[in-house]
Amino acid sequence: MTQGKGVNRREVLVAIPTLAAAQAFRGLPRQEPTPVAVASSNGLKAVEEAVRRMEAGVLPVEAAVAGVSLVEEDPEDVTVGYGGLPNEDGVVQLDAAVMDGVTMRAGAVAALEGIKHPSQVALTVMRRTTRVLLVGAGAKKFALAHGFKEENLLTERARKIWLYWKENAATNDDWLPDPKAVEDPDIRWFIEKHGDSYFRPTGTIHLSAVDAQGRVGCCTTTSGLFFKLSGRVGDSPLVGCGLYCDSEVGSAGATGHGESNIIVVGAHTVVEFMRQGKTPEEACLATLERVVRATREPYLKDPQGRPKNNLILYAVNVHGEVGAASIWSGTKYAVARKGRPAELRECAYLFVRPKRSP
Ligand code: GLY
Numbered sequence: 001m002t003q004g005k006g007v008n009r010r011e012v013l014v015a016i017p018t019l020a021a022a023q024a025f026r027g028l029p030r031q032e033p034t035p036v037a038v039a040s041s042n043g044l045k046a047v048e049e050a051v052r053r054m055e056a057g058v059l060p061v062e063a064a065v066a067g068v069s070l071v072e073e074d075p076e077d078v079t080v081g082y083g084g085l086p087n088e089d090g091v092v093q094l095d096a097a098v099m100d101g102v103t104m105r106a107g108a109v110a111a112l113e114g115i116k117h118p119s120q121v122a123l124t125v126m127r128r129t130t131r132v133l134l135v136g137a138g139a140k141k142f143a144l145a146h147g148f149k150e151e152n153l154l155t156e157r158a159r160k161i162w163l164y165w166k167e168n169a170a171t172n173d174d175w176l177p178d179p180k181a182v183e184d185p186d187i188r189w190f191i192e193k194h195g196d197s198y199f200r201p202t203g204t205i206h207l208s209a210v211d212a213q214g215r216v217g218c219c220t221t222t223s224g225l226f227f228k229l230s231g232r233v234g235d236s237p238l239v240g241c242g243l244y245c246d247s248e249v250g251s252a253g254a255t256g257h258g259e260s261n262i263i264v265v266g267a268h269t270v271v272e273f274m275r276q277g278k279t280p281e282e283a284c285l286a287t288l289e290r291v292v293r294a295t296r297e298p299y300l301k302d303p304q305g306r307p308k309n310n311l312i313l314y315a316v317n318v319h320g321e322v323g324a325a326s327i328w329s330g331t332k333y334a335v336a337r338k339g340r341p342a343e344l345r346e347c348a349y350l351f352v353r354p355k356r357s358p
Helices: 009-027 041-055 060-072 118-128 136-145 156-168 185-195 258-264 266-275 280-294
Strands: 036-040 094-100 105-112 133-135 205-210 216-222 243-246 250-256 311-317 322-328 332-337 340-346 348-351
Touching (some): 036 041, 036 060, 036 311, 036 322, 041 340, 105 118, 133 136, 205 243, 216 250, 258 266, 266 280, 266 311, 280 348
Parallel strands (some): 105 133
Antiparallel strands (some): 036 205, 205 216, 250 311
């Protein structure tokens, strides 16, 4: 039976304590100086920029995009935007999303080609459409209509690394590896940084931000899993997975193995754990424990039954407390806060990362 404006009595009874809890959460005294921004370890300059923007009065979601844009245009970061490593066909396909915790609006793009700043296109989707997610050719058409410039995103370094991977991926195909390739400084750099990786290399930047009024916003942007299947979309542009925020509680996001995160709807789960009273770090760890429980297929597990892939979660609450956690040890995250220099901190973790075998 419904009441008044079509609201179910039971829904009202359930909603009242939830609303009261949210108001009580926000009503707690601010514990740390704000603005504050938290990001993945490649986001040191991004968090600094986001805090600077928020101090100037820019909304957290816009400050987050300004911060990650610095990384998107940096060809040295092969995990995001321009210079990002391509998919298996040698094509750079980018995913990004933004969310504003004040209005609970979001915008996202996936498998976007030829546009350097997918985070800015995602922000435009949020501002200039009534929709949330645009993909592929439609996302590109939308970006071009809004004045974004089409560019070749595949740098020479990324092309050489992709070709090296392609030529060495199998021994029974038609590609012959160049025996001199390993002497190339770009290939050497890739082999030293990622060639012996215990995990399938991924990279992404997530940034969550809270301003002095307790408004929150976030952004995640990536070129995705290295040499991914053409058209593969990970967690980054999926609201609730790669990012989520609510100005009643805080903000969270993820980097790492996207498929592990999609299964537990990670960022939303972190925010809901914080709503229930967990600190940001506790909320990230509790969500990662769910990932471990949800990792059931043998091909995803190591001989001890633990996830073979890594996932890192980052969070901040409206009181300015930050935290991050990773399935495996050895990961850092970036934090910048009003009045303090940006710094890298160790993530909490569930398991000690095994040393690679010689
Ligand atoms: N977390 C980035 C990806 O899996 O694409």
